[in-house]
Amino acid sequence: MSRRLVVDPIACDGRGVCAELLPGVVTLDDWGYPVVDGRPLPPELLAEVRRAVRLCPTLALRLERLAPGQDSSSSARSAALRTP
Ligand code: SF4
Secondary structure, three states, rough: OOEEEEEEOOOOOOOOHHHOOOOOOOOEEEOEEOOOOOOOOOHHHHHHHHHHHHHHOOOOOOEEOOOOOOOOOOOHHHHHHHHH
């Protein structure tokens, strides 16, 4: 089952640890708060994403399971993230 990364904007304090750990998954907005696109994560990134979830100082990150049918773009994203 695919998963996606979700940020709790209330809990997040915008220090940007997640963007440093996951540069291909998290970007920062103009105020330094994380932006995630909510798309399914490629399986090869899950270990790194779990690490970022553990290291978030305010517990604002979580991995969310996607229902069947919501994960059709994970292979396309995986290919896009591998492109230099
Ligand atoms: S690591 Fe956690 S607190 Fe820091 S910017 Fe990311 S979500 Fe917010």
